[in-house]
Amino acid sequence: MSAVAVVDVSKVYPGHSARDEPVRALDGIAFRVENAEFCSILGHSGCGKTTLLTIMAGLEQPTSGEILVDGKPVGKPSWQRTVIFQDYALFPWMTVAENVAFGLEMKKIAAPERHDIVARNIQMVGLSGFENRYPHQLSGGMKQRVSIARALAVDPEVLLMDEPFGALDAQNRSRMQEELGRLLAQEDLRSKTMVLVTHSIEESILLSDRIIVLTRRPGRVKANIEVELPRPRDETEGGFVALKHKIRELIHDEFEIEA
Amino acid sequence: MTATDKASVQHRPLDLPMSGMSASRVRAASLPARAFNKLKNLGFLLALLLLWQAISVWMLDNTTRTLLPPPSAVLRAAWELISTGELFRHLRDSLKREIVAFLWAMTSIPLGIAMGWWKVVNDQVDPVIEMLRPVPPLAWIPLSILWFGIGDTQNQFIIFLGIFFPILLNTIAGVAGVEPNLIRAARCLGANDWEVLWRVVLRAALPQIVTGIRIGLGVGWMALVAAELVGANSGLGFLINDARTVLRTDYVIVGMATIGLVGLTIDWLIRALVRKVLPWSRALSK
Numbered sequence: 302m303s304a305v306a307v308v309d310v311s312k313v314y315p316g317h318s319a320r321d322e323p324v325r326a327l328d329g330i331a332f333r334v335e336n337a338e339f340c341s342i343l344g345h346s347g348c349g350k351t352t353l354l355t356i357m358a359g360l361e362q363p364t365s366g367e368i369l370v371d372g373k374p375v376g377k378p379s380w381q382r383t384v385i386f387q388d389y390a391l392f393p394w395m396t397v398a399e400n401v402a403f404g405l406e407m408k409k410i411a412a413p414e415r416h417d418i419v420a421r422n423i424q425m426v427g428l429s430g431f432e433n434r435y436p437h438q439l440s441g442g443m444k445q446r447v448s449i450a451r452a453l454a455v456d457p458e459v460l461l462m463d464e465p466f467g468a469l470d471a472q473n474r475s476r477m478q479e480e481l482g483r484l485l486a487q488e489d490l491r492s493k494t495m496v497l498v499t500h501s502i503e504e505s506i507l508l509s510d511r512i513i514v515l516t517r518r519p520g521r522v523k524a525n526i527e528v529e530l531p532r533p534r535d536e537t538e539g540g541f542v543a544l545k546h547k548i549r550e551l552i553h554d555e556f557e558i559e560a
Numbered sequence: 561m562t563a564t565d566k567a568s569v570q571h572r573p574l575d576l577p578m579s580g581m582s583a584s585r586v587r588a589a590s591l592p593a594r595a596f597n598k599l600k601n602l603g604f605l606l607a608l609l610l611l612w613q614a615i616s617v618w619m620l621d622n623t624t625r626t627l628l629p630p631p632s633a634v635l636r637a638a639w640e641l642i643s644t645g646e647l648f649r650h651l652r653d654s655l656k657r658e659i660v661a662f663l664w665a666m667t668s669i670p671l672g673i674a675m676g677w678w679k680v681v682n683d684q685v686d687p688v689i690e691m692l693r694p695v696p697p698l699a700w701i702p703l704s705i706l707w708f709g710i711g712d713t714q715n716q717f718i719i720f721l722g723i724f725f726p727i728l729l730n731t732i733a734g735v736a737g738v739e740p741n742l743i744r745a746a747r748c749l750g751a752n753d754w755e756v757l758w759r760v761v762l763r764a765a766l767p768q769i770v771t772g773i774r775i776g777l778g779v780g781w782m783a784l785v786a787a788e789l790v791g792a793n794s795g796l797g798f799l800i801n802d803a804r805t806v807l808r809t810d811y812v813i814v815g816m817a818t819i820g821l822v823g824l825t826i827d828w829l830i831r832a833l834v835r836k837v838l839p840w841s842r843a844l845s846k
Contacts (some may be wrong), residue, residue, distance in 0.1 A: 331604035355744075358744075358748055360747065365843070377747075378744070378747040378748045379748075379750055380748065380749055380750035382748065383748045383749060384744065384745065384748045386741050386744070386745060388609050388740070388741055390741040390742055390744075390745035391743065391745075392742060392760065392837070392842045393762075393764075393765070393840050393841075394764070394766070394841075395840075403746070403759075404749030404750055405751055407746075407749055407751050407752075407755060408750055433837065435840045436840075437840060451749070452749075454750075455749055455750065461748075470840045555732075559567075
């Protein structure tokens, strides 16, 4: 239940050595994600979109500007803004159930309640029966399900996703997109604010209420698009295709600028 | 499991769990075959032993045979040393030294974690380590004898040096090499600094720490024998050196074989322990 405001965020990395020019990754990024909105940050690789997400999580500090959640500046990382990583970042020494329980333990939630929440979330992502498997015994798609369950178990206000399906093959990716769409439409998850970083135009249209298109190097907001297509969305439907073309044009421009 | 899982199930790694059935079938069917395979691999070793026996018995004269007793004589000597309890006594002393030194060397684990985690600690301690590390443990023996005299303390000190550095270096590397996203994930799930260090960094570094322990115990075991050769009144190193002075080469060889076998057993035990305690660590359990 939170609105996120990105206020004039810039990020400059110092060069690797003294001779190198500092790298301006993000330049004056500003947009708002309303409460319970699903927002995609869309851009080419290298446009700083992942950096933006880690700043939103509090894992990195912006060079200037700030992130406000419900008007309060983001401090240290906390369970109120969990991240789903592209490489899953599951703890390999923990079973599926232990991974999902980790955040709950950090929240000091008592064991009986913890078990309930873990079981509920594992069931929600369709992994019942796999509780005692270790991550290396799971496929990529299953690992990402665990990572989703782990992030949702702590009941965050904002869910941040960094190309969550980027490491999956095409078939699995579209399946997981579809499923995530279904999952997030559930009653108790609809109130959460979500931010998804992706380079896939289809993925962003499929899932988002709002799409922020970033330019590349330095990343600036190129377009802030509200998607008003009915859900569940169909990739072959006219509005979807039209929007896809529109965004592709925007991004295509970007290539020419780069060249 | 939902229907959508079917695609991902096919991507499951081959070792588990779908192939579990076939794996157990292979194991069940081939127990005698496996034993035979193992024995087959020992063929060359057996041939060498036979050759040794033949050379020693038929080609060497009585004087030179003293220098290379045949395997049969070595076995006889082994039985002598075992039945009198002498071998066991030396083995016990050596193992005790190795264990005591190992317990002391465990201090390298917290030190390594601190060095891998806090840059300040690493900056300060690293120059000291870099100065001491290249000196082989054996080079310390003369000084060690002067400091501690002949006996347990001297030996333990040398073994300690052999074990300490491999564990330390592997612990530092293990802690420094923890996947950054694991730490980030833990922070986003609400872990504080202490919880990140204890629940994530330490666990993630454990396989490499164990590798350090394996290497360390191996180096320590070698250092032990050397330390006992020159500065001890008991132990396997003392046994073989003592036997040399009275020209009991059969005892020497028994001692050497024991040292080798024990070294192998220690390594095997650690690997078995790792399989048991760190089942998720595939790299080590192979």
